[in-house]
Amino acid sequence: MEPTIFGYIRRHSWKEQLIVLAITAASFPFLYWSLNLPKTIVNDALSRPDEPHNFYGWDLDKFQYLFALCGLFLALVLINGIFKYIVNVYAGLVAERMLRRLRYDLYSHILRFPLPHMKRVSTGEVVQMINAETEALGGYIGTALQIPAYQGGTLLVILVFIFIQDPVLGLAAIALYPIQAYFIPKLQRRVNRLGKERIRQVRRLADRISETVSGVRDLRANDATQYERARMSQELSVVYYIRYRIYILKFMIKFINNFFAQIAPFFFFSVGGYLVLTGNVSLGAIVAVLSAHKDLSSPWRELLDYYQLLQDVRIKYDQVVSQFQPRGLVDERRQLDEPTGELKFEGEIEARGVLVRDEEGDTRLDNLSFKIPMPSTVAITGPGGGGREELAMALAGLITPDAGRVTIGGQDLAQLPDSVLGRKMAFVGFPPFVGSDTIEDNLLLGMRHRPLHPYQPSKGEEARYKREQMDTARAGNSPFDFRADWVDWAAAGVEREEDRLPFLARTLEVVQLDADVYALGLRGTLQADRSADLREKLLEVRRAMSQRLESDESLARLVERFDPARYNSNATLAENLLFGAPADDQFQIDRLAEHTYVRQVLDQVGISNELRQAGLGLARTMVELFADLPPDHEFYQQFSFIRAEDLPDYQALVARADPAALDRLDENDRQRLLALPFKLINARHRLGLITKDLEAKILEARKVFRENLPPELSSSVAFFEPDAYNDAASVQDNVLFGKVAYGAAQAPVRIAALIRSLLEEAGLRERIIEVGLSFHCGPGGGRLSVAQRQKLAIARAILRRPMVLVLHDAATAIDAADQSELIERILEAMDGRTVIWSLARADLAGLFGMTLALDKGRLLDAAEQEQKVEPQEAEA
Amino acid sequence: MSLQDDVDVLRAIPLFAKIEPAKLKLLAFTSEHMEFEAGETVFRQGDPGDAAYIILDGSADIVVDTPQGAVTVAHLARNDVVGEIAILCDVPRTATVVASSDLATLRVGKDAFFNLVTQFPQVGVGIMSELAHRLHQTTVNLTDLSAKLRRLETEGGTA
Numbered sequence A: 001m002e003p004t005i006f007g008y009i010r011r012h013s014w015k016e017q018l019i020v021l022a023i024t025a026a027s028f029p030f031l032y033w034s035l036n037l038p039k040t041i042v043n044d045a046l047s048r049p050d051e052p053h054n055f056y057g058w059d060l061d062k063f064q065y066l067f068a069l070c071g072l073f074l075a076l077v078l079i080n081g082i083f084k085y086i087v088n089v090y091a092g093l094v095a096e097r098m099l100r101r102l103r104y105d106l107y108s109h110i111l112r113f114p115l116p117h118m119k120r121v122s123t124g125e126v127v128q129m130i131n132a133e134t135e136a137l138g139g140y141i142g143t144a145l146q147i148p149a150y151q152g153g154t155l156l157v158i159l160v161f162i163f164i165q166d167p168v169l170g171l172a173a174i175a176l177y178p179i180q181a182y183f184i185p186k187l188q189r190r191v192n193r194l195g196k197e198r199i200r201q202v203r204r205l206a207d208r209i210s211e212t213v214s215g216v217r218d219l220r221a222n223d224a225t226q227y228e229r230a231r232m233s234q235e236l237s238v239v240y241y242i243r244y245r246i247y248i249l250k251f252m253i254k255f256i257n258n259f260f261a262q263i264a265p266f267f268f269f270s271v272g273g274y275l276v277l278t279g280n281v282s283l284g285a286i287v288a289v290l291s292a293h294k295d296l297s298s299p300w301r302e303l304l305d306y307y308q309l310l311q312d313v314r315i316k317y318d319q320v321v322s323q324f325q326p327r328g329l330v331d332e333r334r335q336l337d338e339p340t341g342e343l344k345f346e347g348e349i350e351a352r353g354v355l356v357r358d359e360e361g362d363t364r365l366d367n368l369s370f371k372i373p374m375p376s377t378v379a380i381t382g383p384g385g386g387g388r389e390e391l392a393m394a395l396a397g398l399i400t401p402d403a404g405r406v407t408i409g410g411q412d413l414a415q416l417p418d419s420v421l422g423r424k425m426a427f428v429g430f431p432p433f434v435g436s437d438t439i440e441d442n443l444l445l446g447m448r449h450r451p452l453h454p455y456q457p458s459k460g461e462e463a464r465y466k467r468e469q470m471d472t473a474r475a476g477n478s479p480f481d482f483r484a485d486w487v488d489w490a491a492a493g494v495e496r497e498e499d500r501l502p503f504l505a506r507t508l509e510v511v512q513l514d515a516d517v518y519a520l521g522l523r524g525t526l527q528a529d530r531s532a533d534l535r536e537k538l539l540e541v542r543r544a545m546s547q548r549l550e551s552d553e554s555l556a557r558l559v560e561r562f563d564p565a566r567y568n569s570n571a572t573l574a575e576n577l578l579f580g581a582p583a584d585d586q587f588q589i590d591r592l593a594e595h596t597y598v599r600q601v602l603d604q605v606g607i608s609n610e611l612r613q614a615g616l617g618l619a620r621t622m623v624e625l626f627a628d629l630p631p632d633h634e635f636y637q638q639f640s641f642i643r644a645e646d647l648p649d650y651q652a653l654v655a656r657a658d659p660a661a662l663d664r665l666d667e668n669d670r671q672r673l674l675a676l677p678f679k680l681i682n683a684r685h686r687l688g689l690i691t692k693d694l695e696a697k698i699l700e701a702r703k704v705f706r707e708n709l710p711p712e713l714s715s716s717v718a719f720f721e722p723d724a725y726n727d728a729a730s731v732q733d734n735v736l737f738g739k740v741a742y743g744a745a746q747a748p749v750r751i752a753a754l755i756r757s758l759l760e761e762a763g764l765r766e767r768i769i770e771v772g773l774s775f776h777c778g779p780g781g782g783r784l785s786v787a788q789r790q791k792l793a794i795a796r797a798i799l800r801r802p803m804v805l806v807l808h809d810a811a812t813a814i815d816a817a818d819q820s821e822l823i824e825r826i827l828e829a830m831d832g833r834t835v836i837w838s839l840a841r842a843d844l845a846g847l848f849g850m851t852l853a854l855d856k857g858r859l860l861d862a863a864e865q866e867q868k869v870e871p872q873e874a875e876a
Numbered sequence B: 001m002s003l004q005d006d007v008d009v010l011r012a013i014p015l016f017a018k019i020e021p022a023k024l025k026l027l028a029f030t031s032e033h034m035e036f037e038a039g040e041t042v043f044r045q046g047d048p049g050d051a052a053y054i055i056l057d058g059s060a061d062i063v064v065d066t067p068q069g070a071v072t073v074a075h076l077a078r079n080d081v082v083g084e085i086a087i088l089c090d091v092p093r094t095a096t097v098v099a100s101s102d103l104a105t106l107r108v109g110k111d112a113f114f115n116l117v118t119q120f121p122q123v124g125v126g127i128m129s130e131l132a133h134r135l136h137q138t139t140v141n142l143t144d145l146s147a148k149l150r151r152l153e154t155e156g157g158t159a
Helices: A005-046 A062-110 A115-120 A123-142 A146-165 A167-174 A177-221 A225-277 A283-323 A332-336 A388-395 A418-424 A439-447 A459-474 A497-510 A514-523 A532-551 A573-578 A589-594 A596-605 A608-626 A634-639 A644-656 A659-664 A667-679 A692-707 A711-716 A731-736 A747-761 A765-773 A786-799 A816-829 A842-847 A862-875 B003-011 B021-030 B110-119 B121-158
Strands: A053-055 A058-060 A348-357 A363-373 A377-381 A403-408 A425-428 A448-453 A485-487 A559-561 A580-582 A717-719 A738-740 A804-808 A834-838 A850-855 B032-036 B041-043 B051-057 B060-066 B069-076 B096-099 B103-109
Touching: A005 A062, A005 A123, A005 A146, A005 A283, A053 A062, A058 A062, A062 A123, A062 A146, A123 A177, A123 A283, A146 A167, A146 A283, A167 A225, A167 A283, A177 A225, A177 A283, A225 A283, A332 A418, A348 A388, A363 A388, A363 A403, A377 A388, A377 A842, A388 A804, A388 A834, A388 A850, A418 A425, A418 A448, A425 A786, A439 A448, A439 A485, A439 A497, A439 A765, A439 A786, A497 A514, A497 A765, A497 A786, A497 A816, A514 A731, A514 A765, A532 A559, A532 A731, A532 A747, A532 A765, A573 A589, A573 A667, A573 A692, A589 A596, A589 A667, A596 A608, A596 A692, A608 A644, A608 A659, A608 A667, A608 A692, A608 B021, A634 B021, A634 B110, A644 A667, A711 A717, A731 A738, A731 A747, A738 A747, A747 A765, A786 A804, A786 A816, A816 A834, A816 A842, B003 B021, B003 B051, B003 B103, B021 B103, B021 B110, B051 B110, B103 B110, B110 B121
Parallel strands: A377 A834, A377 A850, A425 A804, A804 A834
Antiparallel strands: A053 A058, A348 A363, A348 A403, A448 A485, A559 A738, A580 A717, B032 B103, B041 B096, B051 B103, B060 B069, B060 B096
């Protein structure tokens, strides 16, 4: 990237800047004209009213002339305003375009950081830089030439105008500028220094915050929160004083400026007045100069602000860009170039004199030389920190040795572009990367290198698509469309579309993730636009379920199915009322009682009071049962309807509530009582609060709720229908279409098994896995366990059938007992190709054809390995 | 069946008889009803013990595995309690319990019970006194039996 912001502007926006300049220049004649007009009005129209007036060829009387001039003045004001509007909009456009480019460039640089450098990069700081600090830069770039040109030009026009009226008045107007020109940069330099400090400090702040976010668990576990609060106070205090000092200086500059601007009329009146009295200058000229001078202060102030902004962004640009140019930045072409010709993965992988140092200069790999024939399976063993990770990464071409080289079939890895390394080879490290996408997206990550088929916009959006493409190109962003078809199925050997899902399922099976994804699929919901035929098939399974339950008495008692005409005693009262699944957060079961429409329905059916009575009964029982338990007791979590912190309120409420006169309670209390029984499950809680009579009324409310549901809420709930698939409910709930009965031994296990066997009988296992594939992994894959993430990363790597697969501590979180089986399965799937696995457990090395034992960055020879085996096994 | 009925059932069990009513109600609230079909296993010999069961309705057999095969050693009927040792200490189930008719039980979970005892020592004291009482009874029985045994041995020696 260009070393200064001016270079960046010149390179990427010179055309736009010229356009801004041209528009600005075109506006000046009109500006001058509008300045001159008051003089004509005063001197011609008013001072000599009775002379004949000629207005562009027309002879006008004195009134016509006056109004013609005034009309012209109005028109000029309008024209000046329009010019300003056009320039502002265009400058804004340039600003946004450049901001977009700048952010893209910086982001693109992150992808090119040398991997060892990543250890020193703070996420918080980088985010702060790309998001916040560039904002000011973009704004500046848009106006980089426009403000000095427009405001400077305006200033100049006004000054020229004043000088033409009278050079002496002109001199008077600029008499004080030298003083300002001396003081202001001096102050500004101090502001600049503080500005630099502020940027650094705010970055530290961003870093602290992001670190706290990731470490809250440990901070609390160590009771270190007060210390962290104090530390944050300290950081904030530093920012506070820096900003405070900046304000003082900034306003000092403003003060000096305003002061000098406002004492200028002193010169006009004294010098100008003298000249008028002596008859050297007309009164009109003085009026015009005074009004021109009033206009002078605004561009002057704008210029001054611009000057301050300029200083600010110069520093910001410098401070941002320098952070994005670490030593050893990967050459851009290594990532952008497409491979030319077919690369041969034949012969052997050879390391010759490989030496790797870390950023402190310590040797991590010490002059390693070895050969690995292809194909083969290789284990790298050794203690943690002994160079295993560096060796694995060097063999995958991810770090370039400081000396020596790694070659595959004679090709130096350091020379190969990412498009070869990232397609023909694969690397799985620790911790594995799982992004906040679906499981499917994460799996296919390694098969999305370049768009294979361009994105086809639909008929209606073609024009908009073209425009978007053009704007993207103008901002120098990626030439590829995100929505295009990127997945290179051919690389995975999958030719036909219908083979894709079975292929993914098989790969998940290799890493033993299929059962997990299947379970996620059972709990998942169908996406509106996909799996249309699956709905019908699942309804068939639901019908098969009905048949099974009807034919088998012992199964039937395990489930209470949904029946629109019956109260389901294994469901909560809320579920019974809604009789559907909430499709958004309007009718969240937890907060159903607060919903206005629900309240309206309850009132209409006339059961609000009965529910409050039930609520009061429940509150009594809860208060009685939980009164002497400490607030953090786990019974609250498991059994209570009232949160521990709310219990005292309810105690008071129970004490003052008169069951016969609940109407007298205030709205707040009534609301609280009403909300309580919504979570009651008859079959489970045995409190006898929901009587048969109340059940009947709730069924009535269920009907009323559905019939009167206002259209704007109709998409907020998906009602349970025996013959329709419910998109808001999970796959297994759709098949079950009911509730597992409480109190029936083994019911959940047996019903789950039944659902599975029915789905498998219907041949839907793969389709359910497909649903599971659309599960969102959460930020950093946090909704999956570490073991699942590791399996996912391995599946991703073997999916595209690399010629060489390198792994480092890739299965460490997986159950120790299962690791060797997993490794065997992966080796089997990679049969005929090369697998190099850096293992934390030396005892697993026996599964591999050869072993490279490392210690302190050196290869151990066979004899040394013998000695090492014993202690290492103990460590594993 | 309401919560109050469950409390009454619990109170009839000697082990819980000395627990004060409010706590007994909490114990009942944290317990659950569990139904078994005839022939279904309630728990199996050797399993870790995680709950006590009180028979509310129906009957069950206690079966012990011996080298000669499974032997039914006792029958359980309404208001009997089984597996209560399991909620007091960590021992595997010493026998298998099988429902011999459709069976309704109240299941008192070990975790809930332990939570209650650790929270309210007086509950523990009540249980301790009941256990001490049982121990005393056992000791008395044992002394009796030992005396009988010795007498038998002496008689056998003279015979």
